Each structure stands twice: as C-alpha cells, then as structure tokens.
Amino acid sequence: MGAIIHLLLSGFAVLVAAYILPGIKVSDFFTAVVVALVLGIANAIIKPILVILTLPINILTLGLFTLLINGLLVILVSKIVPGFHVDNIWWAILFSIVLSLISSIIGKMNI
Numbered sequence: 612m613g614a615i616i617h618l619l620l621s622g623f624a625v626l627v628a629a630y631i632l633p634g635i636k637v638s639d640f641f642t643a644v645v646v647a648l649v650l651g652i653a654n655a656i657i658k659p660i661l662v663i664l665t666l667p668i669n670i671l672t673l674g675l676f677t678l679l680i681n682g683l684l685v686i687l688v689s690k691i692v693p694g695f696h697v698d699n700i701w702w703a704i705l706f707s708i709v710l711s712l713i714s715s716i717i718g719k720m721n722i
Contacts, residue, residue, distance in 0.1 A: 634702030
C-alpha cells in the first residue's frame with residue numbers, strides 16, 4: 612500500500628513540476644504516474660551504469676555532469692511515454708532539479 616501511495620505522490624510531483632515549467636507538457640494524471648514509474652525504473656537501472664561509465668568526467672566536473680545524465684534520462688522517458696513532452700535538454704535538466712525538490716518536500720511531510 613505504501614508503494615502505491617508513493618507512486619501517486621510521485622505522479623503528483625511530476626504534475627506540479629510540469630505546471631511550473633513551461634517547457635514540459637504532461638497530458639493527464641495517469642500519464643504523470645506512468646512518467647514517475649518509468650523515471651524511477653530508469654533511475655534504478657540505467658543511471659548507475661551511466662554514472663560509472665562517466666566517472667572520470669563526473670570527477671572532473673565535480674559531479675555536475677550528473678545533472679546532464681538526469682536530463683538525458685528525462686528525455687529518454689519523454690520518448691518512451693506518450694503524453695509527456697520535453698522541449699529540450701535544458702528544460703529536462705530543470706525538470707529533474709524541480710522534481711527532486713518537490714519530491715523532497717513531499718517526503719518531509721511524512722505521509
């Protein structure tokens with residue numbers, strides 16, 4: 612039950628981030644929940660591999676390259692999920708930052 616609530620709250624966070632940022636389009640709440648699910652799977656499976664492969668660049672940029680990896684994952688999700696559109700990489704990076712801020716605020720509420 613807790614996983615379903617967490618997924619719904621993540622979908623809500625995706626909707627709020629898309630509402631704040633004009634370069635992100637989400638068609639409805641169901642699409643936002645699917646985006647949250649696919650983004651969670653991509654962050655669990657693909658992101659660790661990319662971080663390890665780009666470790667020298669990450670060290671050189673003091674970890675800022677991770678923002679680019681997050682943006683690329685958001686663009687990948689926008690290509691997979693219909694009804695979710697990202698204009699460019701800059702909006703994707705900003706979306707990942709705003710989404711993490713909103714998710715941390717929701718997580719602090721202890722729901």
